[in-house]
Amino acid sequence: MLEIRGLHVHYGAIHALKGIDLRVEQGEIVTLIGANGAGKSTTLMSISGIHAPSSGRILFEDFPVEGMRPDRIVRAGISQVPEGRRIFARLTVQENLRMGAFARSGSSVGNADLDTVYDLFPILRERRLQRGGTLSGGEQQMLAIARALMARPKLLLLDEPSLGLAPILVERVFERIREINRSGVTILLVEQNAHMALHLASRAYVMETGRIVISGDSRVLVGDPQIKRAYLGEMDIDTTQKPTRSA
Amino acid sequence: MTDSNGSNSRFLKSTVHVLLTGFGLALLLLPFFPLSRVLLFTPWLLALTTLVRLYPLIRSHLRIPKRVRSIVPRASTGSTCIASTGLGVAAILAIACFPALGNRYTVDVGVMVGIYSLLALGLNVIVGWAGLLNLGFAAFYAIGAYSYAILNTRFDLPFWPGAVLGVLTAGFAGFLLGLPVLRLRGDYLAIVTLGFGEIVRVVLNNWDSFSNGPNGIMNIDRPVVFSYTVRPPYPFYYLVWITVFIVYFFLNRLYKSHFGRAWIAVRDDELAANAMGIPANRFKLLACIIGGAIAGLAGVLYAAKVSFISPESFTFMESVTILCMVVLGGMGSLRGCIVGAVILVTLPELMRDFSNYRMLLFGAAMVVLMIVRPQGLLPPQRRLEA
Amino acid sequence: MFFQQLVNGLTIGGVYALIALGYTMVYGIIELINFAHGEIYMIGAYAGIIAIAAAQTLIAGGIPPIAAVALALLAAMLVCAAYGFTMEKLAYRPLRHAPRLSPLISALGVSIFLQNFIMIAQGTRDKVFPHLFENTVAFDLGSVRVSLIQIAIIVGCFMMMALLHLVIQHTKIGTAMRATAQDKTAAALCGIHVDHVISVTFMIGSLLAGAAGVMIAMYYGLVNYSIGYLAGIKAFTAAVLGGIGNIPGAMIGGMILGLLESFGAGYISPEYKDVIAFSILILVLLIKPSGLLGENLAEKA
Numbered sequence: 001m002l003e004i005r006g007l008h009v010h011y012g013a014i015h016a017l018k019g020i021d022l023r024v025e026q027g028e029i030v031t032l033i034g035a036n037g038a039g040k041s042t043t044l045m046s047i048s049g050i051h052a053p054s055s056g057r058i059l060f061e062d063f064p065v066e067g068m069r070p071d072r073i074v075r076a077g078i079s080q081v082p083e084g085r086r087i088f089a090r091l092t093v094q095e096n097l098r099m100g101a102f103a104r105s106g107s108s109v110g111n112a113d114l115d116t117v118y119d120l121f122p123i124l125r126e127r128r129l130q131r132g133g134t135l136s137g138g139e140q141q142m143l144a145i146a147r148a149l150m151a152r153p154k155l156l157l158l159d160e161p162s163l164g165l166a167p168i169l170v171e172r173v174f175e176r177i178r179e180i181n182r183s184g185v186t187i188l189l190v191e192q193n194a195h196m197a198l199h200l201a202s203r204a205y206v207m208e209t210g211r212i213v214i215s216g217d218s219r220v221l222v223g224d225p226q227i228k229r230a231y232l233g234e235m236d237i238d239t240t241q242k243p244t245r246s247a
Numbered sequence: 248m249t250d251s252n253g254s255n256s257r258f259l260k261s262t263v264h265v266l267l268t269g270f271g272l273a274l275l276l277l278p279f280f281p282l283s284r285v286l287l288f289t290p291w292l293l294a295l296t297t298l299v300r301l302y303p304l305i306r307s308h309l310r311i312p313k314r315v316r317s318i319v320p321r322a323s324t325g326s327t328c329i330a331s332t333g334l335g336v337a338a339i340l341a342i343a344c345f346p347a348l349g350n351r352y353t354v355d356v357g358v359m360v361g362i363y364s365l366l367a368l369g370l371n372v373i374v375g376w377a378g379l380l381n382l383g384f385a386a387f388y389a390i391g392a393y394s395y396a397i398l399n400t401r402f403d404l405p406f407w408p409g410a411v412l413g414v415l416t417a418g419f420a421g422f423l424l425g426l427p428v429l430r431l432r433g434d435y436l437a438i439v440t441l442g443f444g445e446i447v448r449v450v451l452n453n454w455d456s457f458s459n460g461p462n463g464i465m466n467i468d469r470p471v472v473f474s475y476t477v478r479p480p481y482p483f484y485y486l487v488w489i490t491v492f493i494v495y496f497f498l499n500r501l502y503k504s505h506f507g508r509a510w511i512a513v514r515d516d517e518l519a520a521n522a523m524g525i526p527a528n529r530f531k532l533l534a535c536i537i538g539g540a541i542a543g544l545a546g547v548l549y550a551a552k553v554s555f556i557s558p559e560s561f562t563f564m565e566s567v568t569i570l571c572m573v574v575l576g577g578m579g580s581l582r583g584c585i586v587g588a589v590i591l592v593t594l595p596e597l598m599r600d601f602s603n604y605r606m607l608l609f610g611a612a613m614v615v616l617m618i619v620r621p622q623g624l625l626p627p628q629r630r631l632e633a
Numbered sequence: 634m635f636f637q638q639l640v641n642g643l644t645i646g647g648v649y650a651l652i653a654l655g656y657t658m659v660y661g662i663i664e665l666i667n668f669a670h671g672e673i674y675m676i677g678a679y680a681g682i683i684a685i686a687a688a689q690t691l692i693a694g695g696i697p698p699i700a701a702v703a704l705a706l707l708a709a710m711l712v713c714a715a716y717g718f719t720m721e722k723l724a725y726r727p728l729r730h731a732p733r734l735s736p737l738i739s740a741l742g743v744s745i746f747l748q749n750f751i752m753i754a755q756g757t758r759d760k761v762f763p764h765l766f767e768n769t770v771a772f773d774l775g776s777v778r779v780s781l782i783q784i785a786i787i788v789g790c791f792m793m794m795a796l797l798h799l800v801i802q803h804t805k806i807g808t809a810m811r812a813t814a815q816d817k818t819a820a821a822l823c824g825i826h827v828d829h830v831i832s833v834t835f836m837i838g839s840l841l842a843g844a845a846g847v848m849i850a851m852y853y854g855l856v857n858y859s860i861g862y863l864a865g866i867k868a869f870t871a872a873v874l875g876g877i878g879n880i881p882g883a884m885i886g887g888m889i890l891g892l893l894e895s896f897g898a899g900y901i902s903p904e905y906k907d908v909i910a911f912s913i914l915i916l917v918l919l920i921k922p923s924g925l926l927g928e929n930l931a932e933k934a
Contacts (some may be wrong), residue, residue: 048822074824086819088812099812103824151824222678304840378912380734427919434666435739439918442911449911453904563862563932567741574738607749613742617735 001026001186002047002078002155007056007066008041009046016042018210019056024155024188026138029181031189031197031218031233034207040190043207044157047188048080049073060155072093075103079153083160083190089133093124096132096143100150117146120176138169145176155186162193174200194231198222206231261424268292292417294412338585342488346481354480358552360592361487362545367385367572367584368494374570374628375579376507377534378514380437383424383444384569387539387560389451391417391546396464396556406470408552413547414540421539425532430626444566451558463557467550479552487548491585494541498581499535510534511579571613577623586625638779638899639892642880644783644852646891647790651845651867653875654797655717655838661814661878664733665725668740671865672747673716673839677846678711679751682760686707689763698765702851703787709843716747717839718832726828738863744861752858759857762850786848793844794884797837801880810834814878842922865905867894870914876924885925 002024009017017039024030032040045051047058049070058066065073079100088096097114118125121142127135132143141161148156158177162170174196181187191197198204198218206214206227214221221227269292346354370384394413398404404412424443430440433456451458458464470477470486477486512520513527521527550556570593576583598605616623642920652674659667685701696704724743728736772779801807813820821827850856851866871890875882890910897909917924 050818050821069826070821071824071826074822080822082819082822086816086822088815088819090815091808091812095808095812098824099808099820099823102809137735147823380737427915431674431918431922434664434733435873435918435922437737438666438873439915442868442870442914446908446911446915449905449908564745567745570738570741574734578734603749603753606745607753610742610744610746610749613745614724614739617739617742621728621731621735 001028001061002188003057003059003062004043004047005057005059006044007043007058008054009042009051010054011051014119016210017046017053019099020210022205022212024186025055026186027181027186028203029177029187029189029201031191031201032207033191033194033204036192037209038207039210040207041159042186043191044080044082044159047073047078047157071103074151077152077154078157079148079151079155080157081144081148081159081161083163085140087135087140087143087147088131091132092129093132093143094128096147096214097124097128100147100192101152101180103151103195106126106215113150113152117149120179121146138165138173141165141169141173142176145173145180149180153185155188156180158189159185160190160192162191162196172194194227210232266293268296269449281526294415300528300530310481339492346484351480354484356593356596358480358484358487360589361484361491362549362552363569363572363588363592364491364585365487365494365545366542366569367576367588368491368581369538369545370569371538371573371581371584372498372510372534373538374573376502376510376514377531378510379531379534380434381440381538382437382563382566382570383440383442383447384538384542385561385563385565386424386444386447387417387420387439387542388546388549388565388569389447389558390420390539391449391543392550392556392561393458393464393546395547396467396550399468399550400464400466402485406468410470410544410547410551414543417543417546418536418540420543421535421537424539425535429528429531441563441566444561444563448558448561448563451561458558461557461559463555463559464550465555466555467556469554470551477551483552487552490544490548494544495581495585502581504535506530516633571609575616575623580623580625580627583623583625583627587623634776634899638895640777640779641899642892643888643896644786644891645895648845648849648852648887649868649871649891650884650887651790651793651841651848652864653871653887654794654880655842656869656872657875657877657880657883658810658834658838660872661880662810662831663725663729663736665736665740666869667725667838668737668865669720669724669743669747670838671840671861671863671868672744672751673713673720673861674842674846674864674868675856675861676716676747676751676763677713677843678850678860679755679760679846679858680709680712680843681705681847681850682762682856685763685765690809699764701763702847705847705851706844708902710840711843711849713839713846714836714842717835720839721832721835726831732887745864747773748858748861755858757858759855762854762856764802764854765851782851786852789844789848793841797841800837802926806830806833809877830867856869867907868909870910873922873924874912875918876926879924879926882924882926 002022004020006019006021007020008015008023020039020043022030022043032043034040042051046053046066049065049068049072053066056066057064058074060073060076060078063076065076065078066199068076087169088099091099094114097117101113118128123139124143124146127139132140135143137145141217145158145161161177165173177187177189189197189201200219204215204221205212206220206221214224214227269289295496345357349357366384366388369387370381373379373381373384394416395406395409398409398412399406424440427436427439452461454460469479469483472486475482477483481619509520509525509530512523512525513530517527549560568591572587573584574587576585576587595602595605595609598608652670655670656667659665659670682705685705688704689695690702720743724739725736728739732864770778770780771808795817799807801810809820809825809830810833812823813825813827817827820830846856849860867890868887871886872883873886874890875884876888890913894906894909894914898906901909
């Protein structure tokens with residue numbers, strides 16, 4: 001469904017992505033893990049068309065999307081839940097959601113979808129006339145996911161949905177992600193919380209300083225001693241703990 | 248953050264101190280002189296007390312910790328230095344020989360190029376080095392010119408003391424306008440300075456008893472050197488350009504000293520500069536004072552050259568033109584300022600035949616320049632930004 | 634005296650508010666002080682006058698005054714929206730990712746260009762707005778005279794502001810404008826075409842300025858190619874006074890500035906009218922840079 005070949009991205013003099021190759025198949029949950037600054041968010045932002053790649057290809061359903069305008073990419077079926085949620089704080093919850101459906105034409109289109117996401121996240125229905133900025137962190141994360149769903153994506157990119165959330169909320173958010181996937185949406189999940197991500201995803205890629213260093217079945221990777229040491233910690237960790245790197 | 252608050256309150260204190268001392272001195276004069284004269288002298292007293300007050304500040308606080316000096320790289324040396332020295336000598340020769348080749352008219356244009364070079368150099372300190380956008384720079388120019396003009400025509404003060412007072416007053420105005428700088432962000436600052444420029448102009452235009460309103464001030468004396476009157480264009484040309492060289496030399500030294508490096512640090516990242524122990528606020532204020540004083544000097548020279556000034560010479564367009572000289576030449580670059588002044592003074596002279604379209608093209612050129620070459624023609628060689 | 638200045642102040646304040654809206658909307662969305670916005674207002678005044686003149690020569694027997702005013706407003710708004718669109722596309726869009734100073738200088742360039750463009754095209758002499766209405770005094774209480782034009786301007790301004798409020802708060806494009814102003818990247822990720830929204834913002838702001846131009850031309854009866862500068866600065870003052878980026882703030886700021894100026898001219902001195910505006914500007918920026926209704930901008934410093 002999504003195929004990235006030899007993707008390079010530069011920010012001025014900084015070479016952020018040095019040749020990324022990545023595949024996501026229809027219906028999968030794939031996770032991209034790695035430390036801060038490894039280039040995970042840059043990868044997602046390039047897929048969404050925010051950063052123009054300096055070379056390489058991004059194919060979505062065998063159709064090249066690299067260098068396309070962000071709104072066209074959304075229309076093609078790729079939505080992103082960006083890092084830090086980035087909801088519109090001064091817009092109401094409902095307005096935030098309607099903005100999610102912006103790319104789809106017609107004004108009535110949103111109502112059925114609103115009901116769908118309200119069913120998925122009932123708390124948002126209660127808060128629908130509140131400003132986004134007044135929500136709690138977990139609610140904001142749910143709003144961000146719901147907003148991305150409003151575009152009816154085929155592929156959902158999630159950037160660190162666990163960031164800054166209490167463990168109980170992380171569980172709940174991940175549960176929703178699984179549910180969304182079951183409804184037929186393919187998911188590419190970027191996480192620093194490698195433990196949770198590897199348990200959710202079927203396959204995983206590990207990034208380090210702009211390159212993909214390891215990839216494979218996530219159940220295998222969970223057992224990989226190198227991964228254990230670098231990303232999971234040697235002991236049984238709780239989910240709030242940020243993975244630390246030895247290198 | 249607490250540090251910047253502390254320095255803010257210290258600044259407030261020293262400002263209050265300056266104002267009190269200045270007005271106190273004015274009160275002392277009151278028994279001996281009529282009120283109108285005392286009022287006229289008050290700004291100069293304030294300027295003097297500012298200087299006295301700021302001197303220890305400049306001495307003690309602008310000394311940068313050693314570790315900062317080691318972090319900020321030294322100016323490059325070597326072949327580029329030799330090449331630029333060669334170019335500099337050639338430029339000096341060209342400027343010195345220019346009157347021999349030109350006629351009265353071209354030398355007169357040369358005088359104006361010199362005056363605008365001074366203005367561009369002054370604005371460059373504020374905009375190019377300290378990174379503070381100023382859209383009312385003509386106000387300092389006006390303050391310098393009017394200070395000298397009023398002191399000369401009403402109090403018969405000769406050129407040299409008049410010039411010193413003019414420069415001091417403009418520097419003090421820079422200090423006053425510099426105070427809001429400590430609080431405001433870039434484009435807000437642009438507007439405040441724009442408003443300041445307009446206020447100065449409107450006041451000069453309407454306060455008849457002070458500045459003779461729109462009629463301006465006439466019969467301003469020329470400078471006298473050893474009983475020889477320096478008249479435009481030929482002798483005045485040399486007076487102006489010698490001043491330009493002195494200012495250029497002074498600024499060049501300043502830029503290469505830790506002052507220059509501190510300004511660049513403040514401009515590029517104020518928070519980081521503060522964290523490194525560079526007192527950002529003081530450097531901003533100092534840039535405003537130096538820039539204002541240089542513009543005041545240009546104003547004094549202008550008043551002495553044309554011998555007649557009116558508020559019309561100090562409009563917003565004037566400020567924009569000076570800004571364009573700095574931007575066209577390359578912000579932060581001293582050579583660029585001179586080049587910008589040369590181009591923007593001579594080009595309109597060359598285009599006199601179709602003067603209607605001159606400003607139209609000027610406006611379009613500003614847009615095109617920003618899109619095509621935003622760093623200007625001669626950007627500074629030492630690029631500290633990554 | 635008091636009521637007279639009150640009415641005068643509301644009239645001029647409404648016009649300032651309309652222009653200020655353009656500043657504040659553009660600033661809200663791309664953080665640019667669009668110095669050329671005052672020139673758009675001036676172009677609106679000219680467009681209105683030209684439209685009326687054209688209609689009066691083309692249509693035998695002339696056109697009724699109300700139709701003439703409507704035509705002038707329509708023409709000015711269309712022309713200004715076109716100018717706003719083109720200006721953004723040519724002078725600001727290429728500088729979207731440039732350092733802050735570049736678009737500001739570009740805006741100054743556009744301002745100089747437009748002003749001289751109109752000067753060359755229309756001449757340096759004042760243009761007269763045709764005298765459309767015979768009996769222009771709505772009521773006359775001896776010391777207070779209120780003209781029909783004043784009432785029309787005040788009502789017109791309030792109607793346009795109400796309309797704008799509806800568009801911003803209750804339409805899809807209006808919501809998209811607010812979203813884009815808050816976070817351009819997030820807006821793009823939602824599928825909003827950000828450049829398109831910015832264009833629309835420029836067009837709406839310019840259209841309001843165009844209407845303001847026609848109103849002021851009608852009020853004073855004369856326009857000149859240089860009116861844009863001062864009106865622009867004052868409207869910007871109004872925008873800052875209300876809190877830049879804040880739409881209700883611009884409306885309130887415009888009204889307050891108009892009233893202060895009018896009372897200042899009446900009770901202090903008309904010559905220093907402009908100084909009053911600039912002093913307010915500087916005071917607001919020094920004491921409360923975020924304006925009356927603005928969010929705290931000091932954090933971004």
